[in-house]
Amino acid sequence: MSHLQNFKLELEKAGFDAAIISEKINQRYLSDFDFDDGLVLVTGGQSYLITDFRYIEAAHAQATKEMEVLMPKGGQLLCIAGLLADNGCKRVAVEESGLSIANFARYQKVLEGYTVEGGASAMLDGLRLVKDEKELATIARAQEITDAAYAHMLKWLRPDVTEIEVALEIEFFMRNNGAEAAAFDTVAVSGTNSSRPHGVPRRCKLEKGFLTMDFGARVDGYCSDMTRTVVIGKADAEIKHLYDTVLTAQLAALDALCEGASYRELDKIARDIIDAYPQYKGAFGHSLGHGVGMLIHEDPRVSFAAKEGSVLSRGHVITVEPGIYLEGKYGCRIEDMVCLDTAGKVRNFTKSTKEMIEIL
Ligand SMILES: [Mn+2]
Structure with missing residues (x-):
C-alpha cells in the first residue's frame, strides 16, 4: 500500500473526511514530490496537490499519479474550500505540530462551516515511524x-x-x-x-x-x-x-x-x-x-x-x-x-x- 493509502485509512479510522497537509516533509511523504508553498488535500475519495507555476511542470512529472495536480488562479485555501464541498467533506484534519496559530485562524475563517481540527501530525508521525x-x-x-x-x-x-x-x-x-x-x-x-x-x-x-x-x-x-x-x-x-x-x-x-x-x-x-x-x-x-x-x-x-x-x-x-x-x-x-x-x-x-x- 502507498503512503497515501495508509494515511487515508488512518483518517477514516479517526472519523475525518479529509486532511489539509501544509508541512513540506509530510507533503513529500504523501506525494513523492518536493516543493514549497503549496498544499496537499487528502480526502476519502480524490486527493490533490495544489501548487503554483514554479512547480507545475515538475509536479506533473514527479508527483504520485494518485493525486490530481492543480494550479488554482485564486487562493489555494479557497480552492480547497471548493474541493471539500465537491467531495462532500465535513470534518477536516490539519497538522497540529506544524500549523501556525495565524494559519489555523485563517483556515477556520476561509473554511467556515467545516470542522477543522488537529490530529494529522500524530497520524503521519506514526506512519513515518515505521519504514518499509x-x-x-x-x-x-x-x-x-x-x-x-x-x-x-x-x-x-x-x-x-x-x-x-x-x-x-x-x-x-x-x-x-x-x-x-x-x-x-x-x-x-x-x-x-x-x-x-x-x-x-x-x-x-x-x-x-x-x-x-x-x-x-x-x-x-x-x-x-x-x-x-x-x-x-x-x-x-x-x-x-x-x-x-x-x-x-x-x-x-x-x-x-x-x-x-x-x-x-x-x-x-x-x-x-x-x-x-x-x-x-x-x-x-x-x-x-x-x-x-x-x-x-x-x-x-x-x-x-x-x-x-x-x-x-x-x-x-x-x-x-x-x-x-x-x-x-x-x-x-x-x-x-x-x-x-x-x-x-x-x-x-x-x-x-x-x-x-x-x-x-
Ligand atoms: Mn544523531
Whole structure:
C-alpha cells in the first residue's frame, strides 16, 4: 500500500473526511514530490496537490499519479474550500505540530462551516515511524554516501586545516557524490570545542585532542546520521581511555539490539558503562539516540525519557550515539544508524571503521 493509502485509512479510522497537509516533509511523504508553498488535500475519495507555476511542470512529472495536480488562479485555501464541498467533506484534519496559530485562524475563517481540527501530525508521525523496505533502502544509500565521506576525510584531514574547512569538505563530498543536501548542519569541532555535542565549526585551525565530526546526507528525502571522532596529534593515555569507554558503551548498546529491546534499557546499558568511571559520571549528557527518517530527529526517542514500553520494532530506524563531554577540555562521540528491518533483523547501516585514528 502507498503512503497515501495508509494515511487515508488512518483518517477514516479517526472519523475525518479529509486532511489539509501544509508541512513540506509530510507533503513529500504523501506525494513523492518536493516543493514549497503549496498544499496537499487528502480526502476519502480524490486527493490533490495544489501548487503554483514554479512547480507545475515538475509536479506533473514527479508527483504520485494518485493525486490530481492543480494550479488554482485564486487562493489555494479557497480552492480547497471548493474541493471539500465537491467531495462532500465535513470534518477536516490539519497538522497540529506544524500549523501556525495565524494559519489555523485563517483556515477556520476561509473554511467556515467545516470542522477543522488537529490530529494529522500524530497520524503521519506514526506512519513515518515505521519504514518499509523501500525507505530502508533509501536510508542505506544515504548512509553509503556518508561512509564514503568519512573514508575521504581520513585521507584528506591534516592538522593545519580549520574546523569550517573540515565541515565544508564533508558537505562538498556528500553533495558531489549523490546527496541532494546535507541532512543537517555538519558538526566539526576540535579540542575545547568538542565538549559541545552540537558545537559550531570555527574558522580556526584544529586544536590538538579530539575532532568530532557529526554529519549526514539526504537522499530522496531521507536522512543519514553518523558521528566519528578522530585524534589530532598523538593520543595520550587519557584520550585513549575516554575513546575506549565511549566505544565500549556504544558496542554494548549495539550488541543488545533485538526486536522488542526497550529504548530505556538500551540507554541505560551505555550510560552505566560510562557512569561507572567517577571522572565521567554525568558526562554523557544527552540521550543514547533518536529516530531518523525524512527528519533528522524523529520518533522514536532512544532515551532514559522514552515512554515506558517503547521498544525496538520492525521498521524503526534509530541512532546509537553515546558520548563523553568534559567541559572546557574535550569530548568524544561515536554514532551509528541502525534499523530493525521488516523481517525483524537488526541491520547496521554504518560501515565506517571505529578504530581510534590519529591525524599527525
Ligand atoms: Mn544523531
